[in-house]
Amino acid sequence: MRHRSRWLRLAALGAVPVAVAGIVNLPASPSSAAAPVSNGVYTLASASSGKCVNVVGASTGNAGLLAQLACDTSAGSQQFRVVSRNGGYGLVNVNSGRCVDVPYSSTVSGEQLWQWGCHAEPNQTWTFTASTASTDRYLIRSASSGMCVSNKDGSTAGGNPVVQEPCSDIARMQWRFNPTGSTPPPTTPPPSVTPTVAADGSGQYRTVQAAIDAVPTNNTQRVTITIKPGTYRQVVRVPANKPHITLRGLGSGPSNTVLVFNNSANSHGTSGSASMFVDGANFVAENLTISNDFDENSTSSGHQAVALHLNADRAVLRNVRLLGDQDTFLVNDRTRAYMVNSYVEGTVDFIFGGGTIVIDRTTVHEKRSSGGTITAASTPAEKAYGFLFYRSTITGTGSNNTNLGRPWRQGAQVLYRESSLSGTIKNSQPWTNMGDSTWQNARFLEYRNTGSGATVNGNRPQLSESQAANYTPQRYLAGTDGWNPM
Structure with a gap:
């Protein structure tokens, strides 16, 4: 096994991340219903039912669920103000002042929608697409999950949940925006938004790096770079002097x-060797894949090949895939990051480094049938928190052979908490040594894990209830500024 230098060059600072852009496709001349526009108030x-979206119980608090109810244009719990948001729209309930929200940026079909305090992030950002089946109705698509607002099962019952489902131009996902008269909407619909990056030349830039290079140095406002579906083969760098950048795939x-890209340690x-380097603080990546496809058979040594080298404070990765073999994801020392609803795969030490990261509801996959080691943390002794795998799923192609x-x-410092560990994990001794560093003297912990790989024994230190x-x-993410991207 190779020896890796203990010292890496570092850079990054931080401020709060927000995001997102979207596409609006409206007909030139909608018929009886108004085209939804910014500042308009609608039911x-x-x-499928003729009933309207309603905040259950006219709740004014976070997590108030959405369901359908017989339409009442005078009910504030059914009135939603359309608010322009970075090329997409927020839907603000008039009664509560809170926004229609995809819970925890879920990508699960059938997830019931709720309201939450408004923020300019993708799980509260929507795009409106005119139905091809009806000239006065629209599909409402989430910028976070890519799914559409739906009346569950097309039911006509009052109180039926309003959920997200994979988009289809069918009745239960078609919505009529009925103006309430609270604020007369303007007559001109907003323009469509062209993706920033498109390899076929239909965007402003052909490469992701060109779009990043165009961001002003030391920018203070969020810049969202949307990327049209395709494969972009180029090393991408987000420098420390360009914070507040969001990269979002439009697929x-x-x-x-x-x-x-395919650089390697060789x-x-x-x-x-990374395919992408991120040093700019408040970075956000959404709905895309970052990969290093280096062929290990092409050299006899130097097989480490990083997909993402993250060295940025207050970074967020949502619905992202990180693909590689050895050393896929470098969480470098200045990193403080939140990863959610994502996927990481590799073979050896494929999540490594001295930074702090919470990996939430994410699948982590050991792809080598002979097994390997998932993490190689280098958390400094004075740093309280390193890697937390929270509510995540650990899988592999082998059996009882992965550390x-x-x-x-x-x-x-590494903790697997409330996660599902498959049979790929070594039951008797899942932690191992690295050179002179021993697992017994590291801060390796587990807490309330489940699955066939989650046996408890003397080689598997567990948090107590009081320690948890x-x-x-x-606690992992708060730092000194109270950051909470969750």
């Missing part, structure tokens, strides 16, 4: 937009 009537899923060293981790530095309160995602 949203289902084509129906992360596999549609792929950023890829030619560039481990930390220099949860090994310490790249002796102070390494100090190892929550919020």
Whole structure:
């Protein structure tokens, strides 16, 4: 096994991440219903039932669920103001002042929608597409999940949940925007938005790097770069002097937009081999794939090949795939990051480094049938928190042959919490040593894991109930500024 240098060059600072852009496709001359436009106030009537979206119980708090109810244009719980948001729209309930929200940026079909305090992030951003089956109805698509607002099962019952489902131009996903008269909407619909990056020349830029290079140095406002589906083969760099950048794939899923290259440690060293380098603070990546497709058979050594080298404070990765073999994802020392609803795969030490990251509801996959080691944390001893795998799923192609981790530095800190561990994990001793660093002297922990790979024994240190309160995602991410991207 190769020896990796203990010292890596670092850079990054932080401020709060927000995101998103979208596409609006409206007919030139909608008939009886108004085209939804910014600052208009509407009820949203289902084509399958004739009933309207309603905040259950006229709740004014977070997590108030959405269901359909007989339409009442005077009811504030059914009135939604359309608010322009970075090329897409927010839907603000008039009664509560809270926004229609996809819970936790879920990508699960059938997830019931709710309201939450408004913020300019993709799980509260929507695009409106005119139905081809009816000239006065629209599909409402989430910028976060790519799914559409739906009257569950097309029911006509009052109280039926309003959910998200894969988009289809059918009655239960068609909505009529009925003006309430609270604020007369303007007569001119907003223009469509062209993707920023498109390899076929239909966007402003042909490469992702060209779009990043065009961002002003030391920008203080979020810049969202949308990327049309396709494969973009180029090393991508987000420098430290360009914070607040969002990269968002416009495809129906992360596999549609792929950023890829094939450098390796053989030619560039481990930390220099990445397909993407991110040093700019408040970075956000959504709905895309970052890959290193280096062929290990092409060289006899230097097989480390990083997909993403993340060295940025307050970074967020949503619905992202990270693909590689050895050393897929470098979470470098200045990193503080939140990864959710995503996928990471590799063979050896494929999540490694000295930074802090919460990996939430994400699939982590050991792709080698002979097994390997998932993490190689190098958390400095003075840093309380390293890697937290929270509510995630650990899978693999082998059986009882994969280690949860090994310490790249002796102070390494890794916790698997409330996660599902498959039979790929070694039951008797899932932690192992790395050089002179021993797993017994590292800070390796588990808590309330499930699955056939989650056996408890003397080689598997467990958090106590009292200790668990100090190892929550919020504690990992809070830092000194109270950051909470969850």
